[in-house]
Amino acid sequence: DIEMTQSPSSLSASVGDRVTITCRASQSISTYLNWYQHKPGKAPKLLIYATSTLQSGVSSRFSGSGTGTDFTLTISSLQPEDSATYYCQQSYSSWTFGQGTKVEIK
Amino acid sequence: QVQLVESGGGVVQPGGSLRLSCAAYGFTFRSYGMHWVRQASGKGLEWVAFVRYDGSEEQYSNSVKGRFTISRDNSKNTVFLQMNSLRLEDTAVYFCAKESVAGPDYWGQGTLVTVSS
Numbered sequence: 001d002i003e004m005t006q007s008p009s010s011l012s013a014s015v016g017d018r019v020t021i022t023c024r025a026s027q028s029i030s031t032y033l034n035w036y037q038h039k040p041g042k043a044p045k046l047l048i049y050a051t052s053t054l055q056s057g058v059s060s061r062f063s064g065s066g067t068g069t070d071f072t073l074t075i076s077s078l079q080p081e082d083s084a085t086y087y088c089q090q091s092y093s094s095w096t097f098g099q100g101t102k103v104e105i106k
Numbered sequence: 107q108v109q110l111v112e113s114g115g116g117v118v119q120p121g122g123s124l125r126l127s128c129a130a131y132g133f134t135f136r137s138y139g140m141h142w143v144r145q146a147s148g149k150g151l152e153w154v155a156f157v158r159y160d161g162s163e164e165q166y167s168n169s170v171k172g173r174f175t176i177s178r179d180n181s182k183n184t185v186f187l188q189m190n191s192l193r194l195e196d197t198a199v200y201f202c203a204k205e206s207v208a209g210p211d212y213w214g215q216g217t218l219v220t221v222s223s
Contacts, residue, residue: 034208038151041215042215043212043213046209046211049206049211055208094153094165094167095141097153098150099150
């Protein structure tokens with residue numbers, strides 16, 4: 001099974017800051033990597049698919065990059081509504097999520 | 107718009123069974139694969155099972171293989187998760203999600219399953 005490891009597990013940043021979350025796969029997954037945003041009590045929301053393609057309706061302050069085993073999610077200018085837990089997920093072989101990164105606003 | 111509504115959660119004793127349902131609205135259900143994903147309290151998302159659009163293929167995580175069965179009824183726009191031999195560690199909110207070329211794109215709000223004696 002492919003394991004996904006995210007870092008950091010949590011972070012606290014100020015409004016307007018640039019935030020980067022990393023995700024590492026235990027083997028190459030090409031670009032079969034998605035990012036989700038999850039707020040308590042809500043349905044998870046797909047932000048980015050295929051490593052770097054923004055899902056329709058998602059703010060352009062979110063971006064993704066990477067290939068192979070190393071990937072990043074960047075929030076260019078953190079906003080209060082971005083407070084959530086973010087998950088990477090591989091769909092190269094079956095499906096696996098990272099353990100999540102909780103983003104808090106200072 | 108796309109809407110997924112889960113039901114069937116509740117409290118069950120260890121070793122018991124439960125059947126979850128997910129009703130789909132707003133898209134051509136028979137054309138898309140469907141997933142179940144769960145989240146235990148304070149933990150992250152865990153993928154559980156997938157069924158192909160026509161029901162011809164199923165996939166399971168190692169943690170539920172042999173105990174859970176995913177199925178679908180395309181005439182009723184509904185996907186099911188039959189959960190047998192439930193364990194304490196199966197306690198979680200269970201979400202259904204629609205597959206796309208991008209991966210699971212639309213999700214329901216979830217239904218809570220509590221395994222407790």
